[in-house]
Amino acid sequence: MSFTLSIQQGPARIAQQRLLPALSKSAFRTSMRSFHHQTPKPTSAFFTSRVASATTRHGFARSYYQEASTRHQAAASGTGLRKLLVGGAIFGGTLVAINAVFNRETREDGGMPLFEREYLNNTFLHTGLGVGIIGLTARQMVQTGFVYRLMVTNPWVVGLGGLALSFATMIGTRSISPDNYVPKYALWTAFNATQAAFVAPLLAFVPGPLLARAGLYTIAMMGSLSVVGATAKQEKYLYIGGPLLAGAAIVAASGLAPLIIPATAVRTLAFTENIWLYGGLAVFGGFTLYDVQKVLHHARLAQAGVIKRDPVNESISLELDFLNIFIRMVQILMLNQNRRK
Numbered sequence: 001m002s003f004t005l006s007i008q009q010g011p012a013r014i015a016q017q018r019l020l021p022a023l024s025k026s027a028f029r030t031s032m033r034s035f036h037h038q039t040p041k042p043t044s045a046f047f048t049s050r051v052a053s054a055t056t057r058h059g060f061a062r063s064y065y066q067e068a069s070t071r072h073q074a075a076a077s078g079t080g081l082r083k084l085l086v087g088g089a090i091f092g093g094t095l096v097a098i099n100a101v102f103n104r105e106t107r108e109d110g111g112m113p114l115f116e117r118e119y120l121n122n123t124f125l126h127t128g129l130g131v132g133i134i135g136l137t138a139r140q141m142v143q144t145g146f147v148y149r150l151m152v153t154n155p156w157v158v159g160l161g162g163l164a165l166s167f168a169t170m171i172g173t174r175s176i177s178p179d180n181y182v183p184k185y186a187l188w189t190a191f192n193a194t195q196a197a198f199v200a201p202l203l204a205f206v207p208g209p210l211l212a213r214a215g216l217y218t219i220a221m222m223g224s225l226s227v228v229g230a231t232a233k234q235e236k237y238l239y240i241g242g243p244l245l246a247g248a249a250i251v252a253a254s255g256l257a258p259l260i261i262p263a264t265a266v267r268t269l270a271f272t273e274n275i276w277l278y279g280g281l282a283v284f285g286g287f288t289l290y291d292v293q294k295v296l297h298h299a300r301l302a303q304a305g306v307i308k309r310d311p312v313n314e315s316i317s318l319e320l321d322f323l324n325i326f327i328r329m330v331q332i333l334m335l336n337q338n339r340r341k
Helices: 011-036 042-102 114-144 146-152 155-175 181-205 208-231 238-255 266-303 311-340
Strands: none
Touching (some): 114 146, 114 311, 208 266, 238 266
């Protein structure tokens, strides 16, 4: 006989069994929500400080580079001013030295007359225009690659052809009357273009600062010699035309010496090179004195009605003097630069 005992649970027991699971579930959900919505940890503040510090460093670097660029610009302007002062000092010193050596006897007619001054200024104006045309044409030849095409062709053809064109345009310019403006200036421009073909290789392979220095020295030398020739006694340097032609012939022969003398004669080649450089510098400096006084002599003849005023023809001689002095200045500066290396 079996007995089944049924124990009845009280109301408190039943309520406890029913309410505890519900309370535990609600507490778990509340804790999960609080976990997901809690405030950020200090780690995010760490990364924020890193980003802020990187931004600060970037701003500091940018301000540093701006300050450095400002200092560089100030230094460049100071260097340019210093170069200008040095160039002025070179010109002034050269003028004083050459004037003291060559110009001990000044003019006795009370100074340069107005017609001579106007004719000389007009001649120098055409000389400057001619040198400018030569420089711009040579630069255009380099940019278009024309000078490189000339260099890869036969050098004898280029040299002889260039000399022939140069002499032809020069003689044609001199032979045309100054009253025929168009053909005279056209041939004069063609003459300047032929001279640009000889100068273009310098612009292609020589650094710009060295060319600027050579141009500055050339202007200083020619300017001082021109002042001496203009203020010296009348026809004082016209007698040196013959000796200068003889010196020019010697300089030209020394320039052709490497074509004849073998390469093993090193000392002989070095001697001829010095004659070409320094002898040519002296010869064409003398030609500057001669040409300036020749311009003044032609001004007096034109004032008397013997010849016509022709500053274009006068400027050709001064242009050739400038180019020959400039080329030798470039070569001398390049030699000095190579010796320093």
